[in-house]
Structures are given as structure tokens and as C-alpha cells.
Amino acid sequence: MACGRxxxxxxxxxxxxxxGGLIFLVACFKGGxxxxxxxVSITLIPNTTDVTPGQSVTVTADVYDQTGQGATWTISPLNxxxxxxESTMSVTYTPPNSFxxxxxxxxxxxxxxxxxxxxxxxxxxxxxxxSFSPPSAQTLNQGEGQTCPSQPLILSSCLLIQAAVNGDxxxxxxxxxxxxxxxxxxxxxxxxxxxxxxxxxIVSAPTTVTVTATSVASPIALQSLxxxxxxxxxxxxxxxxxxxxxxxxxxxxxxxxxxxxxxxKPGSTTACQNISGILVDTGSYGLRILQxxxxxxxLTQLLDANGNILENCDSFPDGSFLWGPVALADIYIAGEFxxxxxxxxxxxxxxxxxxxxCANGGNNLNTSQLLxxxxxxxxxxxxxxxxxxxxxxxxxxxxxxxxNVYYACPSVGCKSSDSPVxxxxxxxxxxxxxxxxxxxxxxxxxxxxxxxxxxxLQGTMVFGIGTETGSTFYAENGLGNAxxxxxxxxxxxxxxxxxxxxxxxxxxxxxxxxxxxxELPTCAQxxxxxxxxxxxxxSATIEGTSQERVLVDFSVANADDLLSSFPNDAxxxxxxxxxxxxxxxxxxxxxxxxxxxxxxxxxxxxxxxxDTQTVTGAxxxxxxxx
Numbered sequence: 209m210a211c212g213r214x215x216x217x218x219x220x221x222x223x224x225x226x227x228g229g230l231i232f233l234v235a236c237f238k239g240g241x242x243x244x245x246x247x248v249s250i251t252l253i254p255n256t257t258d259v260t261p262g263q264s265v266t267v268t269a270d271v272y273d274q275t276g277q278g279a280t281w282t283i284s285p286l287n288x289x290x291x292x293x294e295s296t297m298s299v300t301y302t303p304p305n306s307f308x309x310x311x312x313x314x315x316x317x318x319x320x321x322x323x324x325x326x327x328x329x330x331x332x333x334x335x336x337x338x339s340f341s342p343p344s345a346q347t348l349n350q351g352e353g354q355t356c357p358s359q360p361l362i363l364s365s366c367l368l369i370q371a372a373v374n375g376d377x378x379x380x381x382x383x384x385x386x387x388x389x390x391x392x393x394x395x396x397x398x399x400x401x402x403x404x405x406x407x408x409x410i411v412s413a414p415t416t417v418t419v420t421a422t423s424v425a426s427p428i429a430l431q432s433l434x435x436x437x438x439x440x441x442x443x444x445x446x447x448x449x450x451x452x453x454x455x456x457x458x459x460x461x462x463x464x465x466x467x468x469x470x471x472x473k474p475g476s477t478t479a480c481q482n483i484s485g486i487l488v489d490t491g492s493y494g495l496r497i498l499q500x501x502x503x504x505x506x507l508t509q510l511l512d513a514n515g516n517i518l519e520n521c522d523s524f525p526d527g528s529f530l531w532g533p534v535a536l537a538d539i540y541i542a543g544e545f546x547x548x549x550x551x552x553x554x555x556x557x558x559x560x561x562x563x564x565x566c567a568n569g570g571n572n573l574n575t576s577q578l579l580x581x582x583x584x585x586x587x588x589x590x591x592x593x594x595x596x597x598x599x600x601x602x603x604x605x606x607x608x609x610x611x612n613v614y615y616a617c618p619s620v621g622c623k624s625s626d627s628p629v630x631x632x633x634x635x636x637x638x639x640x641x642x643x644x645x646x647x648x649x650x651x652x653x654x655x656x657x658x659x660x661x662x663x664x665l666q667g668t669m670v671f672g673i674g675t676e677t678g679s680t681f682y683a684e685n686g687l688g689n690a691x692x693x694x695x696x697x698x699x700x701x702x703x704x705x706x707x708x709x710x711x712x713x714x715x716x717x718x719x720x721x722x723x724x725x726x727e728l729p730t731c732a733q734x735x736x737x738x739x740x741x742x743x744x745x746x747s748a749t750i751e752g753t754s755q756e757r758v759l760v761d762f763s764v765a766n767a768d769d770l771l772s773s774f775p776n777d778a779x780x781x782x783x784x785x786x787x788x789x790x791x792x793x794x795x796x797x798x799x800x801x802x803x804x805x806x807x808x809x810x811x812x813x814x815x816x817x818x819d820t821q822t823v824t825g826a827x828x829x830x831x832x833x834x
Contacts, residue, residue, distance in 0.1 A: 248273040248319045250327035258332050260375035261426045262305050265331055268298040269317045277320035284314045289333070296320065303333040306426040310334050334375055338382060338421050338431035339478050341370045344470040344540040345434040347668070347683075349442040351393075351407040365407040365442075365681075369433060371421040372401065374478045380424035392417040393437065400424075407437045414438050414448070414666050434468075438668070441654070443683030444543030445647050445671045451655075451806070452664040453778040454580050455485025460775040461580040463720035463783055463806040465653070467669060469541040469585070471497065473507060474548045476538070481505045485582040488669060489718030490653070490816050490832075491803075492586035493593040494637035495539060496522060496530055496552040500575060501582035507535035507553055510635055516616040520552045520637055521562075521628075522584075522593065523612070527570030530554045530579075531562045534614075539640050543682070544671050546643035550592075550635060554583075563626040565612035584718070587651050587669075589699055589830030590819050591642040592633060597697035598819055598830075604630040642818050647672025649821035650829070652685055653717060657811030661770060662779040665810070673815055674824045687826055690815060692833040693752035699830055703802035705748035708793040710802040713750070715814055715832045719805030721780075722762060723787035724748075730786055737767030737785040748802065754827065762808070781807045 251270040259265050269279045278296025283289065288311055289303040301315055311333045319325040351365040371382050381400025386392065392415060397404045405419055416436045423429035436448050447467050454461035465488040472480035481502045486495075510518040510533070522530040532554040539546040556574050573579040586593065594602035594613050602610045614631040615622055641651050648671075655667035668683075676682040693701045696711070703713040705724055721737060726746075731739035744764045751757050765782035784807075793800030808814075817829035826833075 248322040248325040250279060250317050250319060250325060252315075252317055252327050252329045254329050254331065257330065258334060259301075259303050260334055260377065261303060261307060261336055263375075263377055264292075264300050264302045266293075266298060266300045267315050267317075267329060269296075269327070271297070271317075271319060273319060273321040275321045279317040279319055282316045282318065284316070285311070288313060301331065306428050307333065307335050308428050336376050336423050336426040336429035337374045337478060338423055338429055339372050339374060339480065340421070340431055340433050341372075341477070342367075342433070342540070342543060343472070343477070343480060344482065344542065345436070345448065345468050346444065346542065347436045347438055347442040347446040347448060348407045350411045350437055350439055351409045365437075366396075367405045367407075367435060368402065369405060369419055369421075370402045371431070372477070373423050373425065373429065376423060376425050378425045382421035382423055385420045385422070387418045387420065395419070405435060407435075411437050411439055416448070441668060441670075441683055443670075443676070443679070443681060445676060445682045445685065447542040447669045447671075449488055449653065449655075449667040449669050450664065451667070451779050453775065455582055456576050456580060458775070459577065459580065460778055461720070462771065462778055463780055464580065464778075465667065465717055465806060465809075466581065467541070467585065469539060471495075471502065471505070471507075471551070472538040472540070473505070474536050474538050479505065483582055485576070487579075487581040487584045487718060488653070489584050489586050489716070490588050490814070491714055491716030491718045492522070492584060493588050493590050493595075493639045494522075494552060494586045495537075495549065495583065495640050496532075496554060496586070496637070497583040498554045498556065498574065498576060498579065499532070500556045502553075507537050507551070509533040509535050509553075510550065512616045512629070514616070516618055518631065518635065519615040519617050519622065520593075521566035521613055521615065522552065522637075523566065523568075523570070524573075527568060528573050529562075529566055529568075529570050530574065530584075531560070531566060531572055532574075534635065534637060539643075541640070542669075542671065544644045544647060546640045547645070549640050549643050550638050552637050561622050561624055563612070563615055563622050563628075564624050565626075565628060566615070567624075585640065587639060587641050587816060589650075589695065589816050589832065590639065592636040592638045594631075594636050595633075595819065597695070597699055599697075600633050600636075602631050602636060603633050639818060641671060642821070644671060647675045647682075647685070648818075649673055649675065649823055650815060650817040652813055652815050653809055654813045655810050658779055658781040660781070661773060661777045663777055665779045667809075673817055674826070687815065687823065687833065690813065690833040691756055691758050692815075692827055692831050693750060693756050694754045694827050694831045696753050701753065701832070702751045703748050703804075704751060705746075705802060706790075708790070708800065710793055710800045712801040713804065715804045715808065715816070715834070717806050717809055717814075719803050721767075721783040721785050721805045722764070722807055723785050723801070723803040723805060725786065725788040725790040725793060725800070727790050728764060728784075728786075731766070731768045733768045734771055737771075737783060738764050739766045739768050740764055741766070743782060752831070760808075779810075781810050783807055
């Protein structure tokens, strides 16, 4: 029947026809525009919003349009994954089988009846990742005379390595490789998720090998573990320390000792990042990491009761500083573990306002180029960065006005006029050694003897003092016949040099030279160092508060001549510079300093014992010894 006026109608049946006509007119709209008051809408229902390589997600469209035409599908970014089982009501999305970085994928449904109506859902595609246990670099003794606990028939030193492929739904595991492939030990008991590394029987020098696990399901997902085999002195409580110029390409950091470690979000074994180029510093306290050094790891910041961010300021004697929030992290180094340790994460923003009490006109060393490192591992003789001589100056127990160390700032940032705040000790940036699950009473830095400038130098950092005597798989860390230098209320000892009593003395591996007041000429080019006409032989006496006394001989060379070898050399045993004014310390005062920097550590084992801890058979810490 056509939709028209129709013929003449009798008045008697007009009402009936009008009713019928209404029904007829509605029928005539079928296939035409949708009546006013019935807008098109789309609701998307994904069965998940997170996928890994090869894992699919189905998105269903609940389309209201009365015509039942459904929707079409698009994806952004283009070509990142594929659609399958596509219909007007649903689609299945599958990401690529292999990709390196996390990608946010937007899937959009567009109404066929009304193309102006769309609805989108975001899917997070996360790449596979491989994690290790142990997660951080390890050291072992050479295998001669030792037996693997997991393989009693193998006469060698060995390490069980376990892997996990996070997000792998295929359970295919990993492929194991060892580099170098010869002369560096071997892999045995190879399984999809575990392997045993067997050290060489004999090595003539520290030998570093790399064990790599590569995901079978996604070969671009891999992880590597460095293992250093030592002729002697290796063990699960030992980390390698390298004086090698630092982590910044083209930039040499002289006389600086670097190590590597792994940090994770508390409680996680997958949200982790390995970090190298960490400066080892016995003159400070706490782990400080540049955020730029952990770009894929966002640690949870500590907040005060009002929701303000707890910010930390670490100031250096030259006026420079590090600024950034306090966050919690699990720290893995060698075979040691510190759980939920408060660390400083240094912001790299150039526009951030730093309170005047922290900045004080100095430079913010918030990039690796400025700091010369990716972070600092402060392992001095106190448990946190606001304690001196056993007194905590930031928790309100000793003074009501705290020093310029901690600030509480809203999420929009601090103001230059903000004042420091009181913070409980448990929330202060902590010395990680103090929080280790074992060997937490101190640390030993050991370096071989150096007589002249060298390209690089390897040393070790041994955790614990007197805690592993007689252990088979941990390095022996007894005090032996080292001399202990007890400290005063400022954590200093005295150095008697050239008629001066330098009462503010310390062993400071974070300093690149020996710094003291003297009449030696300073350099024309490197004015922060001494430049005698020829190598000068000097001596000083180190004295502890309990009358311990040792004479130390040292040399000072012309720093302009030494540093002319940049960028080839990074090790300078005779580098020294001025500290304070000569002649002003005849009677001794707190400002009189002999800073025994890293050159002092060459050829010695230097012990740092942490306050409130106990070292069997030794004076109560804090103290240094060598």
C-alpha cells in the first residue's frame, strides 16, 4: 500500500480511519529517521583493560539506535596489534607478539546509524619483562677448593639464578646465555626458569661475566645479571666498586667510586630497576637516586598528615644541593636486602621552587651531568641523614626548630619562603646498610694499592663487620688487626698535621682528593687543588677520641699535570687540595678539617661502623677503622 491521501471517506467511519491512519503513519516511518527523543548511544564493555604480548581482549558494544545497525571499529595507534572476530556488536583486539615499551591503545566504536556518536575504551598493553632472583649484581670466590651447595658433586663456587617472565601466558620460560662464552665458568642444570652458574676454578684477577635470560615468547624481553669472580675475598655480601670515571659519556669524574644496585617498589619483585653509576660515599647518609636514572619506576612519595609531600634537602659544603621527595623502596645490593627504606628521589625539573633555606644560592645537582653520577649511596657511621653523634636533630627530640633538611610541600610545590619541618626518624632518609636484613652493623671498602695515575681501579664493598667469620659462601669481614678510631660528638676524629690539630677530620670516600690547610701553592687551572713544583711527601697523625694514634704518609702531586691526562685516567692517588686557612687551627676548632678522600682508601681496608649497632670485640660505634 502506498503512503498517500487515499480516496473519499464516509463521515461515519472517519474516527476509525483516523485511528488506523495513525498506525499506518508510524509504519511508514520504518527505515527513516529515528523519532525525536530516542538518541543513539554506545556503551563499551571490555573483559579486561590490561593485555600482554599475544593476549587478547574482547570489547562488546551495547548500541542503542532502534535500527539495530551496530557499530564499526577503529584502533589508535594504527598498526599496533590487530582486530579479529569483528562484528557490528563486538571485536577482539590482540597486541603484537613482541614490543618493548608500554603502550596505551584506544579502541573506538562508531555508530553506523549516526556516525557522530562514538565511544572509546583504553587498553594498556604491557610488554613482557624478565626478573631475576637474586636481582642485583653478585660476587663469588674462584671455585678452587669449594663445593656448590646445590650441586655437591661440583668442586667449584656457584650461584643458583631463578628467572620469572612477567606477563607470559605461554609459560615458555627463557633461554640462558653466558658471556664471555669461554674462560668465564659455565652454566649447568639449565631449566626454563632456573640455571646454576659455576665459577672458574682459578682466576688471576677479578673477572666479570654476564648471565642473560631471554624470553622465549618475546625475545626482546630479557634481563642480565653481572657476576664478578674474585681470586679471593668474594662472597654474597660483597658488591663491586669501580673507580672508572663515572656513568656520564664524555665526562670523567676523578677519584670517584661507583657501584650498582637494584631498587623496587616495596613488596614487588617486578616493578624494579637496576641502576649503575651510584657514588659510594662514607661521608654522607642515605640512598639518593636521580629520577632521570629510574625513568620507568615511580616510587610512592611519603606524605604528612595533611597530604603534603615530604621533601628532603641534602646540602654539600660548596653550597650545591640535592632536592626531592622522600619515597619508600626495597633495595637489593649484592646478596643483601633493605625493605621499605626511605630514600630521596631527586627531581629533574628546572622550574621547581626550592626553599631558600635549602637552595641558599647554590646549584641543584639534579642531573647526571651536574652530579657526575646517577645517585649517591651514603654509608657513613649514622643510621640516617639527620643524626650526628647519636643525636637526631630533625625529630624534635633535641631542638624545636629543625635544620634545613625536611620540608612539607603541597602537590603544587614549595614556596621559597617555606620553613623546615620536624620529621620522625622512621621517615627520614636512612643509611641502607643500617636496614639490611643481615650484615647491618657496618661496611668495609677495600681497594688495591695505587702508586701512580691509572685508567681505572676495581675495589669491593663488604657488608657487615665481624658478622661472617668462618662463613663458606659469604666474604669474611672480620676486623683483624685494624686500628679503630672512635669519634667525638660530631662524628669526627682529629688529624695532627703541620702543627695543626684538625678536629673535624673524617674518612670520606665521596671526596675526590685529600683536603687540608697547608702552605702548598694552589693550581692556576684547577684552583681547587694543590700544585707543588714536584711531588711532595707529607705525613700526618690520625687520633681517635680514645687516644688511638697512627702516622700516615701521603704524597701531593701537581694537579694541573695530573688532570692533563683527562679523559684517559680516573685514578689519582696524589690528588690533594686546600681546606680552610693554614695557621688558624693551632688550638683546634670544629671548622678545622682534614678530609681524607678516596686517595686515602687506595691500598687499604677502611671500616665504617654504624651508631647504635654492635661489633663483637670492638668499641661501641660509631667509628672508623683501617
